[in-house]
Amino acid sequence: MRHRKYPFIVGFLFVPVVLYTVLMVWPYIQTFGYSLTDWSGESQTMHFVGLKNYTTLFGDTVFREALLHNVLLLVFLPVITILLALFFAFMLNVGGRGTTGGVQGVRGSGFYRVVFFFPQVLSVAILAVLFEAVYRSDSGGLLNGILVKIGLENPQNPIEWLNDPGTVLWCLLAIVVWQGVGFYLVLFSAAMQSIPREVFEAALLDGAGRGQTFFRVTMPLLWDSVQTAWVYLAIAAMDFFALVSTLTPGTAYGGGPDYHSEVLSTYLMRNFLFYGKSGYACAMGVVILLITLVVSVFALRVTRRERIEF
């Protein structure tokens, strides 16, 4: 019967592979094709310009600034989110007082878990509306309102959170961290619960404190989950389109003030739809794809460790 195996597999794979090729691979190839033209995006008339779009791209200061912002997000988003999520997951699962009952989470951990997860169920549209109110630039905003109430800020001179080159990107980062921590907390919690209790108990008996247990026992055993989280967050950091385009000042897809919150995806969209430079935008798309691929491969390689069986 062995010789029948391959047609059998092919039979199953044929439809998904065709779908994947038509809906995913072919558009990528088309995009690359368009990136070599001066396509305006509004008709099928275009001219071949070779690699001109790519050479222009590397001299484009706004593109470089956008890239820098994505790199900053790429560094800070995963680190902050994962550390916070790990810390909270640890506290919720094994961080409680070691009593005679064995290893457990802090009191009320079930409640906290729901609270932390809650932001995750909000859609990006709701997030944008919510944080527009939080970061509002006068004392009507939640943050400014509180600062004014406790006397840390002059209501005549409020902080314009999203219109200040020094704060805007970090304000956006805070939103994504706030929203994301809950999800990774649940991810890490699930992983922690699959670690046998005895391991923690043994560590406790050997006199390990909370910190030592965390770094010597929990972290190494969670490495697979952290790796997954890292890749997800890295991809999220390459995007940021929705928040930048809705919350930040600037014409067509935000990115302001004066490009201080510009990211690759918003700059791409502005060129694609607003400036009528779709060919150029496609070149950008190809570059973003390459960067995302490199980042993902890098994240998977660097974090590769030996699997611990238990």
Place this chain on the structure above:
Amino acid sequence: MGSTSEPNRLSRRGLIQRAAALGIVAVPAAGLLSGCASSGGGTKQENGTKTATNPFGVVETAPLDVVIFDGGFGDDYAKRFEAMYRTEHPKAKVSHTATQNITGLVQPRLNAGDPPDIIDDSGNQQIKLDVLEKAGQLTDLTPLLQAPSVDDPSKKVSDILMPGTVDLGTVNGKFVTLQYVYTVFGLWYSGKLFKQHGWSEPKTWDDFISLGAEIKKAGVAPFAHQGKYPYYIDVAIMDLAIKNGGTDFLTRIDKMDPTIWDEDPARNAIEAIYEIVQKDYLLPGTNGMTHIESQTAWNQYKAAFIPCGAWLENEQLKATPSDFEMTFMPMPSLSGDKMPFQAIRGGANEPYIVPRQAKNAAGGMEFMRLMLSKKGATAFAQAANSLTVVKDGVDPSVKLRPGTQSTVTALKAAGANVFNPTYVTDYSAFATDMDNASAELMANRMKPDQWLKTVKASAQKAAKGGS
């Protein structure tokens, strides 16, 4: 008077819905890439016989596909137009689509060669007209101008339009868009607040600045602007400059002559605006506010003046107290102005187009002809609180709101002194650069000198061809 300028201004009006609408379009990188995919295609157009009452030869049974930008004007007015079309062509199936995302809806259909028959190409997701024209996607609307008007068949449509409408609808020398709404731009204040404090409309910039001090003393911020969208303050800056430099300045900015940024009108204007910043006349936080946030604060008497176009009244309908007495005024005069105080930026906007590949292009033009009837113009004034390019189009028995009425008065006073720069639509990248520079100036992170330098550099780039 230049040509096509306003769509961009009005497009900001749709920003209320923008924030929410955009949030939904959370497009991941892969989605962006596949967005570039396309397919070719072509269509056949049907044509009926042309008669006096059917000047474009509309086929009785041909369906009409209408796409309306659902922004500050809503889409109720369009339903009234559609009803008019149905009465005229009872056998035609008229489909109505209202959207805030014109590009998302229309662009794929244009690329596929299956576009709607008439489009209100407006809003933040507007497809740029210069781009569409260059791509050969627009029907030449000259037959519309030549056609007999609905109300008086002895007059051609071109005879009943406000002056400048044809210029404004002309892109690269071709009349391809009907800019339907007539709007003026300037400063707005509350008649009630001014009467209450005994303030009067400042005619010169010096008066404006000294009145500002008085207003501040009364505990009101003299000036608010729609900081998140610097386009509004740009219009104020450019109107000051154009009134100062006169027609010569206007012609040269539209030709993207970079040397104007070295000259006095530009400097006078930007220094005047910067005075507001220096004297701390701004409503606290206004630089970071959306247009709705700042306009609503203004409606709550927190600020005295705000720059905006005539759509302001309709946009703020719900937030405006009933005794607010919204009043429009032209930008105050700088010393040495070449244009009088009454001069205002005014013109047609809200571009309607018929795609070249539309299956029922004749029906699309007939729809426009109906829009340009008195019945159409009155329906629009009632449903959208705005004037149209139809001369004396509104039935006098229709009572206008105070703000709209004040724009009618201002327009009459302005006479021939109405101007309308076109650089905003012709050079979108330049306009964006100016937006950014102005936002920096208002936040006091940039001085007038740097502003002039930045804008000039961008103008030089734009003049070289990379618009």
